[in-house]
Amino acid sequence: MLSVKDLNAWYDRSHILQGISLEVQAGEIVTLMGRNGAGKTTTLRTLMGLVPKKKGEASIDGKPFLNLAAHERYHLGLAYVPEDRRIVAGLTVKENLQLGIIAKKNTGDMNALVDEIAEIFPRLKERLHQEATSMSGGEQQMLAIARAMIGKPKVILLDEPSEGIMPVLVDEMFKLFSDLKQKGLTILLVEQSVKHALSISDRAYILDQGKIVFHDTAKNLLANDEIQQKYCAV
Ligand code: ATP
Secondary structure: OEEEEEEEEEEOOEEEEEEEEEEEOOOOEEEEEOOOOOOHHHHHHHHOOOOOEEEEEEEEOOEEOOOOOHHHHHHHOEEEEOOOOOOOOOOEHHHHHHHHHHOOOOOOOHHHHHHHHHHHOHHHHOOOOOEHHHOOHHHHHHHHHHHHHOOOOOEEEEEOOOOOOOHHHHHHHHHHHHHHHHOOOEEEEEOOOHHHHHHHOOEEEEEEOOEEEEEEEHHHHHOOHHHHHHHOOO
16 A cells, blocks of 8 residues: 655755665554654655655555655655644634645535535534634544545655644544554554554554554554563653
8 A cells, every 4th residue: 555665865964764674564554663863754754745854665555655645645645744733723613624624526415525524524524613612632633633634645644643642532533543554544643652553553664763663563662561661752
């Protein structure tokens, strides 16, 4: 599904990503782990075309996308939920959701798509007509994820979904990811909360100083305290 080969990226003259290769198969949740500054966010941003200086290969179902325009990536099935969520102030929850569909051609009935997604996110269903930025951080994060999903992407890149969210909502969110995985959603996840992330992931890659230094099944990594302490301490 998602294949990345020898990805390199630079901020000015700093060579941040130094040959990242990874695979995410259809229906998998794969986590990118590593200390602060290891290059996790930069990996997602580079895949989304937000880092201009880059080299390497990335494809979805064999179709290369690294040099495509944003809307072309979107049509290939790539969605991104950045750490800062980018919920639009002054719009309701429903209007924010609709923004996730507008870019798509032949979407059919917008209301039907909103209803469909609201069934998956009950917290949003109750708040469709509320101003989006009046919701809690966790609810806004759910909205950002729902807005990415409404375009029916093949792969979602999720950056730190639990950041700044109260623990009870984090548990709910990870349960939701697990349910979405059962429905076939494919996720590449960046997450500081290692235990949460590994508990729902199939596999994980560990990044250190812009390189993949380790990769294993989530089950093995959960049991591997040595690697967790070496590479995942904040
Ligand atoms: P964190 O969890 O702290 O976000 P991360 O693994 O996601 O960590 P990145 O944000 O990808 O790390 O950062 C990788 C490196 O790139 C760091 O050294 C960081 O200082 C640098 N960097 C990130 N963004 C920029 C930028 N816009 N300009 C210059 N350097 C940057």
